[in-house]
Structures are given as structure tokens and as C-alpha cells.
Amino acid sequence: MEIAVKFGQFLLSLSLLIVLHELGHFIPAKIFKTKVEKFYLFFDVKFSLFKKKIGETVYGIGWLPLGGYVKIAGMIDESMDTETMKQEPQPWEFRSKPAWQRLIIMLGGVTVNFILAFLIYIGMAYAYGDYYVKNSEVKDGVWVQNPVVEKAGIQTGDKILSIDNKKVDKFSSAIMSDLLMAKTVEIERNGTPQTITLPQNFIGQFIDADKRNAISLRMPFAVGGLADDSKNKDVLKAKDIVVELNGQPVKYFDQAPKILETYKGKTIPGVVLRDNKRVPVQLNVNAEGKLGVALGAIKEDNLTRLGYYKFSRESYSFFESIPVGIDKGIEQLAGYGRQLKAIFTPSTGAAKGVGGFYAIFNIFPEEWSWQVFWAITAMLSIVLGVMNLLPIPALDGGHVMFLLYEMISGRKPSDKFLERAQMVGFFLLIGLVLFANGNDIYKLFFK
Template sequence: MDILIKVIQLFLCFTLLVGIHELGHFFMARAFKIRVEKFYIFFNPWFSLFKFRRNGTEYGLGWLPLGGYVKIAGMVDESMDKEQLKQPVKPDEFRAKPAWQRFLVMIAGVTMNLLLAVVIYIGICYTWGDSYFSNNDARWGYNFNDAGHEMGFRDGDRFVTIDGEPVDNIRTLLNDLLITESGRTVVVERGGEQVAIRIPLETLIRMRQEKAYDGLFTLPAPFIVDSVASAAARDAGLQPGDRIAGLDGRTITDFASIREALAEVKGQTTMLTVIRDTDTLSLAAAVDGQG
């Protein structure tokens, strides 16, 4: 059954390619008022499964699934009908048209196949194409490793430009930063302001040699309250949508670090720095024995 399905798919794909090709010839011939005698899907030696005539053209469905064809008056094509060329030239025939029109009719099939390839490629990219995380979506900036801190980055910085070029695809950022023959000037957004960080070439070379670029930056996961489930959270005044941004005066932006900080104050009361809409609040919260 699988083999039969693949064979059917092969013939259908072949028919689609040929059918689109022949449609190109058909439409271009009609555009120049050239008589189209036949347009068939599949070939029809001896008989047709289905056919009808409209506006001087016979449309039909053949029984031999090998693509299809279009028969243009005054043109020797797959039908190899040379007898028509012995007749006087008629004004609606292919051979009666100027060279540039004949040329366009002849290349229309290939052009349609090219357009089909572009449409298929767009469809593949849209459905299964490469996706990446955009730097513009890094609302909370990035956390940096020790090498990043030594270069001048701070946790929460968000990239803006590298040597004046905007940063978009984070997956290519390391190459953009490291593959260079000179130092780099990186502009980051820090606390609502843009800060320029100049990185010497020697530092970049050392990073490449020591592979310190591994884990240079990571996306922080902010501690945002989804729902208030515990009595301690309710008593503290936390609300869904609150973002916890610090503990006991320390600025901490990511979920993992806040969890570690909470574990250090088990059974105690801590002051939470909470951002609610545009307001920054300080809330006293009791931390249970599990942190």
C-alpha cells in the first residue's frame, strides 16, 4: 500500500509540474489572442475520459497520467502535428505573431515553473522554516557569565548594536561579536539608557582561545506572579501580574536567582521589591521553612 501511495504521489507531482508549465503557455497564448486548440490534463491517446469545448478550445482529461499538454495553433509541439504548417497562415496562429510574442509564449511555461518553485519555497519556510529569538523580544535583557562581566556587561543589559549594526538574531550574535580583525563597540540598553562598551581585540582573541564565549549570555526568566496560592503571599499583598525584582534591597531580575535568595532567608521575613504596572513597591513577606 505504501508503494502504491508513493507511485500515485509521484504521478500527481509530475502532473502538477507539467500542468503548471502548460498553463503558462496557455495563458500567454490567450493574452496575445493566439488560438489554443486543446488543453489536457494527462494524455489522451485514442480516447478521453472527459472533455468539453469552450471558446474554440477543447478542454479534457486523458487516461495516461503523464502530465498534460496544450496544443497551440500554428506551433509544432508535443503533438508533432506538422500538417497544419502546410496550410496558409491565419492571423490567430502562433506563427503569425511577431517574434517577441512567440518568445514570451515559449518561455511562459518555464516562468510558471519558476514561480511555482518560489511559492513552494515560501510555503515550506512559512510552515517549517527557520525560527529564531529576536533581540527585540528580550524584554528583561540577558544574564552574563564571568567573561561577559569582565568585558563590561551587566546582568539585565540588552544588546542594541555591534559597531553600529542593529542586533536582531541572537543565534548569530556571537559570530558577529567574535569574528573580527579589530575591537568591537557594543551598545546596550541599561536602565532605559544606551551605554557603549568598547571591547579590545585582545579580549576577543582571548575569549576565542579560552572558549569563554560558551554561555556568554542567557535569557533570564523573570519572577512573575501567576496566581496567589499561599497565605503568606496573600498577607504580603502580592497580586497576579506582579514582577518580583529584588529582595532586601538587592536587585535580582531572574526567577532562579530569586529562588536561591529566598532559600537563604528560610523562616524569616524579607522585603520584596515588586513592580506592579508602572509602580515599584516594597512588600514585607514571611518566608516559610522551605524557602
């Protein structure tokens, strides 16, 4: 059932982005009286799942969910319809239109992608507001769960003060992505500030470690469940919070392993918080220095009630949400630009993190959440827009590059040149797709 929910979100998001992107090409083409022969969601290699001709355009759904397309008459695109290009240009064809009109048609898809992302962020600011922990509330520092982050010099209990000289005011999931792109991070350890210079291949090391939760809020030792072979099945209950081990206070889960390590195979006294009462228990530590329990999640309001963190909520009116959403969109766009730069810089090792369709599928949660769905869709819309702007023939950016050359020089590239460029671009794209999805396969089966 969880896979079906993930797949449903993935398919809905992908379909929405593809249809709107292609509409971005379709609408200006129609405005400039350019014939659009096909409008397809997914690719119709050999056959279509559905198709219907309305007017001069065939609308359809293909079976191969690798994208979508509009086939514009008189345009050299992925269809490579060279026979049509040998005939005399017709007034309704793309090649007969002025360069500025062709430029608008080609930029329409990415324009819609960026507008969509900003509209989603504005809508999310209005509907959900902001929910976060002020960085000043993280009094006992962060929880570091990744050996690569520890090796870089950041430890559990450190307070993150700034990243690349930008002060951290809010502690959120974005802090890790900012850290991955950073060169320096300022921390406070035992009351003393210090600056840590991160290694150039920090991203690559992080990807190789294959751990997602690298830095997070420190959490109480809440019991989520017990293993079948746990000797504490009759001692502990789900939702218990371990607060003391052999007389030593345990405020956070990360403090427990060091204490338990010294009592392997022994029974020690402990105290748990159960129904808001301190309950003494006798805990059995196994040979590995563990209690045989899984860490449980605690809701934000309970964390506040227990005195761990105070969560802040900011609500916005419709007009207030507009600049907030725009700022969020600009922040995400700039962040993805930094990621793209890192990917094309071999020394960072970021290329190892490039993923294909499985990676996209995997970022959707197993439970349906409209808030998460729209956040991911907005992010993917920015990714799609930026990727399509890359100056690679066969992408929108490649067409734009040649159109700008034509407008500046006054010379239009020959159809033969454009056909060859399209083929080169096509093979480059195939290579990128194979590389990205090959990364997915490697991670799935070999890591």
C-alpha cells in the first residue's frame, strides 16, 4: 500500500509538470498561429494508450513515462521529421515565424515551470505558514549521525551558528542541504565559537556514506517498539521515554550508547517516563550493548510539553504570502544552481548523487501528504526548468541558444546543421539518462 501511495504521488506530480510545461510551448504557438500536430503526456513509441484528434492537433497519452512533448509543424525536434523540412516552408510552420516569436515559444515551457514553482510556494505560505524551531532554541546543539560529518569536524552537541558566513536563524531540514554546498561552517562547542573548513569533496563523501539523517535535532530516548528477541519486552512499553540509566541522566538518545556500552550483558536499573510519571525499571543490556528497542518519534507538541524545543509558527495573509513565497522560490532556485555547479565540478564528487526516476520516486513519502507533495512538486518544477535551459541541443536551452545566435548575428543556422545538432543533443541526453538511472541501479543493488 505504501508503494502505491508513493507511486500515486510520483505519477501525479510528474504528469502535472509535464502537461504544464508542454502547455507553455503550446499556448504561445497557438497565439502566433503555429500549427501544433501533437500534444502528448509521456512518449508514444510505437503506440499510444490514448489519443484523440481535436482540430489540427492529436492529443494523447503515451506508454513510456519519460517525459512528454508537443510536435510543432516545421520545427526540428526529437521526431527528426526531415522529410517535412525538405519541403517549402508554410506560413503556419514554426520555421516561418519571426525569431522573436520562435524564442517565446521555446521559452514558454521553462517559464511555466518557474511560475508554477513560485505560485506553489506562495500558496504553501498562505495555506501552511512556517513551522520551525528557532536556532536559539537548540540549546544543547545538534545530533550528528553521519561519520563523514563527524570526520569533517562537526560533533553531536555542537551549535550551528552560521554556514558560509550566513547566520542560521531557523533550524529546518534545509540546514543539511546548505551544509552540503558550504565551504565553511561556524559552530559553538562548549561555549567557544570556531570555524570549520569543509573538504572540497564533502558532498561525494556524504553520498558514499549513504546516510540521510546527517544532522538533526537531538531527540529523547523514546521507545518506538521492541525487537522479538529483546529481553526487555516485559519491562518497556511503546512510548516510554528512557530518562536514566544506572543512575546517569539521559536527556537525549545519543547519550545512551556510550553508557550502555559499559554494561554489555548486564542488568542495570533505569528510569522511564510513562504517562507523565517516572517509573523505575530493571533493564537488560544485550551483548552488543543495546536494549533491543527501536527509537520512536515524538510529536512536536509533546517535545514542547516535555521542555525540549519550542516550535514557532508564522501565519501569513494572502498578500503577506506573496513575498514569502517569492523569497522561497528564489532561495530554492539559487540552491539548485549551486547544486548544478557542484555536479559539473568533478572534484566535489557531487555527480555520484545524480539520480534518475527511481531517485525522484523515492523522495515522495509513504503516507499521502499534500504539503509534502506540493513542496516536492515545486522543487521538481524548478529542477525541470533549469535542466531544460541547459544549452544542449534537443533541450529547450539548445533551441534558445541557436535562436539567440540568429537574432544577434542575423544569420539563421541551416536545417542540416540543426538536424546534426539535434542528433548530438539526443545522444548527450541519452547518456545523461543512462548515467542518472545507472546511479539509481548501483545504489539499489550494490549499496
